[in-house]
Amino acid sequence: MSLQVQNLNEKLLENSLGKIVKAFLDYLTIEAGLSENTILGYGRDLLEFCEFCKSKNIARPADITTDILFNYIKVISKQGKAEASINRSVVAIKMFLRFCRMMGHVEDDLTTMLESPKLWQRLPIVCSKDQVSRFLAAPDEKEPYYLRDCALLELLYATGARASEAAGLHLGDVNLKIGYIRCMGKGKKERIVPLNKTASAVIERYIEQFRPVLAKPFSKDFLLLSRTGRVLSRIEVWRIVKKYARYAGLSKQMTAHTLRHCFATHLLSGGADLRSVQEMLGHVDIATTQIYTHVDQERLRLMHKKFHPRP
Numbered sequence: 001m002s003l004q005v006q007n008l009n010e011k012l013l014e015n016s017l018g019k020i021v022k023a024f025l026d027y028l029t030i031e032a033g034l035s036e037n038t039i040l041g042y043g044r045d046l047l048e049f050c051e052f053c054k055s056k057n058i059a060r061p062a063d064i065t066t067d068i069l070f071n072y073i074k075v076i077s078k079q080g081k082a083e084a085s086i087n088r089s090v091v092a093i094k095m096f097l098r099f100c101r102m103m104g105h106v107e108d109d110l111t112t113m114l115e116s117p118k119l120w121q122r123l124p125i126v127c128s129k130d131q132v133s134r135f136l137a138a139p140d141e142k143e144p145y146y147l148r149d150c151a152l153l154e155l156l157y158a159t160g161a162r163a164s165e166a167a168g169l170h171l172g173d174v175n176l177k178i179g180y181i182r183c184m185g186k187g188k189k190e191r192i193v194p195l196n197k198t199a200s201a202v203i204e205r206y207i208e209q210f211r212p213v214l215a216k217p218f219s220k221d222f223l224l225l226s227r228t229g230r231v232l233s234r235i236e237v238w239r240i241v242k243k244y245a246r247y248a249g250l251s252k253q254m255t256a257h258t259l260r261h262c263f264a265t266h267l268l269s270g271g272a273d274l275r276s277v278q279e280m281l282g283h284v285d286i287a288t289t290q291i292y293t294h295v296d297q298e299r300l301r302l303m304h305k306k307f308h309p310r311p
Contacts, residue, residue, distance in 0.1 A: 002036060008043045015050045016059035024099045033188040037164060037234075045092040048076070061100040066110055069093065124261040124291065127253050132157060132262050135254055138244040145227065148214070149240055151199075151206035152224055152232075156241070156256060158199035159183070160263035160281050163237040163256040169223040171207070176200045185282035193280050264292040 012018035012025075025043050028034045034042075052072050058064060072093075076086055094111040101109055127135070136157065139149045155166055165183045173182040179195045195203075207223075216229030224232040238256045245254035260281070267277050278289040 004040055011047055015054055017053050018050045020061060021046045021050060024096050027099060035186055041088060042092040045089040046096055049093055061105040069110060125253055125258055126261045126265045127258060129266060131250055135244060135248040135250055138247040147206040147210040151203045152240060154199040154202045156259040157263055158196050159193040160260045164234040167224060167232050167234050167237050171221045171223055174223060176204050189282060191282045268292050
């Protein structure tokens with residue numbers, strides 16, 4: 001259990017309603033197998049809801065009414081939160097109330113009264129193939145962690161892995177002879193993603209030449225290690241990506257997740273079928289993957305507008 005989860009649990013236990021929220025989060029962790037990041041997101045949203053309920057002298061789920069729910073949504077809307085954040089809060093409260101009903105804490109289902117805000121579908125930011133090539137070439141051999149950083153960047157673009165998935169890779173999850181990695185995605189769902197020859201060669205060089213330098217007795221068999229020999233964290237992955245994005249002059253466009261967007265969009269523009277890309281990304285719903293077809297269509301529209309002789 002991470003320090004963040006421990007701190008969240010301590011705060012929840014200070015609140016009568018929070019104790020039931022903690023039981024709900026334990027259920028999501030053990031029974032539903034949700035990731036720690038998802039648990040933290042739901043937990044923070046529900047902690048805010050608990051504090052609101054406490055200010056209204058509500059200590060039991062049975063005391064929560066539709067008026068309380070609507071007033072809470074009004075409050076967080078006035079705080080200037082993004083629609084996506086409000087939507088996540090609503091989802092967290094719905095799931096919590098359904099859990100309360102399942103456990104016998106409430107009788108009525110109030111979730112049918114809650115509607116999530118309508119979200120605009122935003123197209124993800126995607127860099128061109130030339131920009132990605134410039135980014136991947138940004139690490140300098142004089143950098144102290146050159147081999148590890150090259151392996152990380154090539155891995156992210158070659159597989160579309162999330163930052164947390166790349167950070168959690170073990171040596172046994174990487175098969176360089178056949179050319180694939182085994183990712184543990186959201187909900188602890190395992191997927192196999194092909195690994196190209198370029199990335200395989202860089203990763204092999206890192207494993208043979210530099211990982212032994214970083215490894216300590218407590219490093220276990222994690223693939224990507226920090227300077228202290230500990231497993232590279234998700235935050236460190238983001239920091240490394242942003243560092244080389246600055247070197248490549250792409251600081252505003254490039255993040256760890258941008259590489260995932262680039263992976264999907266470049267595959268589709270190259271002729272890959274949507275189902276295969278969905279499987280490699282680990283999307284449950286193909287509608288999530290379809291956003292990348294819109295990205296490519298928008299790129300084509302802009303190209304047409306820029307180069308067609310007639311306006």
